[in-house]
Amino acid sequence: MRRVAPHLLLPTRTATGLESLAEYRARGGYDGLIAARGQDPARLRAEVAASGLRGRGGAAFPTARKWDLAAAASADRKFVVANGGEHEPGSDKDRLLVQRHPHAVLEGLSLAGLATGATHGYVYLIEDMLPQRSSIEAALSEAADAGLLPFPIEVGTGPTTYVAGEETAALEALEGRPAKPRKKPPFPGEAGLFGKPTTVNNVETLAHVAWIARHGAAAFADIGTEQSKGTLLFTLGREVARPGVHELPFGSTFRDLIEGCGGGLVGGRRLRAILPAMSTGLLDARHLDVPIAYETLRPLGSSPGCGGVRLVLDDTDVVAMVLGIAEFFMQEQCGQCPPCRMETNQFVHILKAVQAHKGPGYDDKLKKLAEFSRKKGNCSLIEMAAAPVLSALDVFAAEFAAAAGPGALPGATH
Numbered sequence: 001m002r003r004v005a006p007h008l009l010l011p012t013r014t015a016t017g018l019e020s021l022a023e024y025r026a027r028g029g030y031d032g033l034i035a036a037r038g039q040d041p042a043r044l045r046a047e048v049a050a051s052g053l054r055g056r057g058g059a060a061f062p063t064a065r066k067w068d069l070a071a072a073a074s075a076d077r078k079f080v081v082a083n084g085g086e087h088e089p090g091s092d093k094d095r096l097l098v099q100r101h102p103h104a105v106l107e108g109l110s111l112a113g114l115a116t117g118a119t120h121g122y123v124y125l126i127e128d129m130l131p132q133r134s135s136i137e138a139a140l141s142e143a144a145d146a147g148l149l150p151f152p153i154e155v156g157t158g159p160t161t162y163v164a165g166e167e168t169a170a171l172e173a174l175e176g177r178p179a180k181p182r183k184k185p186p187f188p189g190e191a192g193l194f195g196k197p198t199t200v201n202n203v204e205t206l207a208h209v210a211w212i213a214r215h216g217a218a219a220f221a222d223i224g225t226e227q228s229k230g231t232l233l234f235t236l237g238r239e240v241a242r243p244g245v246h247e248l249p250f251g252s253t254f255r256d257l258i259e260g261c262g263g264g265l266v267g268g269r270r271l272r273a274i275l276p277a278m279s280t281g282l283l284d285a286r287h288l289d290v291p292i293a294y295e296t297l298r299p300l301g302s303s304p305g306c307g308g309v310r311l312v313l314d315d316t317d318v319v320a321m322v323l324g325i326a327e328f329f330m331q332e333q334c335g336q337c338p339p340c341r342m343e344t345n346q347f348v349h350i351l352k353a354v355q356a357h358k359g360p361g362y363d364d365k366l367k368k369l370a371e372f373s374r375k376k377g378n379c380s381l382i383e384m385a386a387a388p389v390l391s392a393l394d395v396f397a398a399e400f401a402a403a404a405g406p407g408a409l410p411g412a413t414h
């Protein structure tokens with residue numbers, strides 16, 4: 001018997017597409033914020049710590065631990081930022097949340113601000129998010145008119161690039177500079193926007209915070225697995241009958257997602273591999289029934305990432321697919337760290353050679369490049385670019401060897 005999946009973030013599809021303040025209030029929206037106002041912020045941080053919530057922006061950092069850093073810093077001004085700068089191909093969940101459920105994002109942002117002592121908040125979007133901008137602005141004025149916001153919140157934007165979603169690049173953009181990641185430390189919790197302690201959380205993380213404030217840490221921690229709590233939003237593409245954003249608890253399998261939520265593959269095609277998000281490692285189709293959780297995917301060289309799932313089917317040209325991903329990272333890296341420029345450019349060069357049947361030694365070259373560049377950038381795009389490429393060498397070893405041409409067996413150097 002299939003379990004009924006709890007829907008914490010996507011309870012209804014509203015008629016207008018935008019959940020109004022009245023609709024959100026009718027399902028208990030802002031009750032958590034109203035209760036938290038006037039309470040000791042440490043209590044709210046302890047509640048979120050007990051829930052086990054981890055960030056949904058991709059890195060899965062424990063939310064309460066991030067909050068503790070900003071809360072411990074003393075400053076005349078502190079900031080909190082809702083990061084909605086989603087630009088990963090195949091991921092639409094942040095756009096959907098901001099557009100359809102803007103009050104859940106605003107309530108979570110307000111709670112994060114109360115928990116860390118923020119004096120000012122921002123909802124950060126990228127420039128192409130016009131429908132999202134109008135939804136959040138309408139929600140902001142509704143919430144402000146109703147006296148619900150504990151501090152001023154405004155909308156800020158960055159350019160439509162992938163790297164503009166990185167948290168310190170977002171802060172640069174909010175300060176009016178080019179959206180390029182800063183060297184860390186200091187971390188934003190110590191010195192962020194305008195040099196002041198700043199908490200940056202993904203918009204999905206914040207919508208979960210609102211749910212936790214309303215229903216309690218225990219109810220949230222009851223959902224999911226040992227180390228991965230709550231639900232996660234996934235985006236499915238046109239390979240399935242019902243593409244779009246779906247919500248499932250951690251511990252669900254890719255089969256639950258693809259068959260249960262997505263209605264199965266279209267066109268009678270066969271699944272070969274799963275890429276849980278573009279910046280993670282590929283999983284062989286044998287892992288269809290592995291429970292999705294941080295602790296189960298990490299030993300397999302992957303992670304849930306931001307949940308923008310790509311399915312590799314029996315008719316997919318895998319070398320072309322991996323080259324396409326490498327080209328994306330090459331184009332989107334911001335150019336300020338030489339190892340990142342070198343790695344992403346060389347990946348494309350080597351993969352193009354494989355595609356042209358001139359790829360001897362490709363396997364060693366790709367691995368050495370990734371090893372040399374690891375941790376040498378201002379942000380983790382270097383590691384994100386390497387994950388799908390290196391995992392493809394294992395999952396599609398035969399295809400790569402065949403494409404690279406005679407004598408180009410994996411590991412062979414010339």
Ligand SMILES: Cc1cc2nc3c(=O)[nH]c(=O)nc-3n(C[C@H](O)[C@H](O)[C@H](O)COP(=O)(O)O)c2cc1C
Nearest residue numbers: 055056057083085086165166167201202205379380
């Ligand atoms: C290249 C790059 C792009 C990123 N893009 C996003 C993004 O679009 N949205 C997001 O929330 N986090 C993005 N992140 C992660 C953020 O830097 C940061 O970890 C996140 O916003 C923190 O929120 P969380 O703790 O709630 O996950 C990106 C990171 C990197 C390295």
Ligand code: SF4
Nearest residue numbers: 334336337340377379
């Ligand atoms: S690692 Fe790459 S994307 Fe990140 S700051 Fe350096 S050059 Fe830019």
